[in-house]
Amino acid sequence: MPEQPLRGRHYRTLQPIEVRVAEGMIRAIQPVADQAALPLIAPGLVDLQVNGYAAIDFNHFPFSVDEVAQVTRELWRQGVTTFMPTVITADSDVIEQAVKTLAEACEEHPEVARAVCGIHLEGPFLSPEDGPRGAHPRAHIKAPDAQLFRRWQAAAGGRITLLTLSPEWPTAPDFIRTLTAMGVVVSLGHTAATPEQIITAVEAGARMSTHLGNGAHLQLPRHPNYIWQQLAQDELACALIADGDHLPLSVLKVCMRVKGEQAFLVSDVTRFAGMAAGVYDAPIGGRVRLSENGRLAMAEQPQLLAGSAKGLFHGVNHLVHHALAPLPQALEMASIRPARQMGLPSQQGLNIGAPADLILLTPSNTHGLTLTATWKAGRKVWG
């Protein structure tokens, strides 16, 4: 049975188009007669850092394979068609169980397999220092260990494709070379590294900065420091959290200008997304406070953020609302650009031959753009 074509305005050109899909792919894009109320049509969003959603937490083991499927469906409502479940620092056995369950979810649920483009392991090879460490538990922070990584990668069925580490460990360069040779993208984050250590990590193959400007000391030497150095390394793409709490507009703007096409958005969204304001006992890092405006911070140290409670689409609207990026660029920072960093087919965007992962959007006067529908692999999954 031929699938229903989608009609909308191309998010870049604003031309009215009809998109024909078959077998999950975009097969044709044709101009159509203008119609007044056509929504915008854009590539589905790609989020490389999802810790959980709506009370489900990939870092609070046990979680079930069905819960992974539930998060996948929740993310469709946020326009996210591809994501990386993110497992953070924990006891070695807990990490192994978590990545094993995520792998099982991919095997048991076809919609999870289509949405999950890999697992992001954020830790445990991070800085032990307070500040850079963020909410990662000190007790489980350790030096890079390739044997341990191989154990987790075996449990994950090879699905760990992104690893965040701090290059301040003496063994980091060798470890980065090993992972890069295995095809794992190495990203720098939660680090107190010296500029020299960052340069060495880049030479060893590190290619990304994890939520640059966060997971850092509250106070730093003015220069040099690890933020300047990562900005200055052209080889490092730059993941940014644009939820309005994690980075001031000036920092977002400078990172975007310096990194150009290499700057992209992640949400770092946690289980607290979609929950009511209040104080909660978080399984990692202690008590957290979710405020009415969606800011998520450590309850006892409110200056320290504890991840985000706002989805990736919020970041798109944040950039547009504050004129940091025109709409097409803001959308691509949350879709094509992160897909490119991970070498995904969806980096082709709204073009023939690309996966039919698409979102429909309508402008609203109060909240910027509103999502109205999400299509995954040629099938309408929400809206």
Ligand SMILES: [Zn+2]
């Ligand atoms: Zn982090």
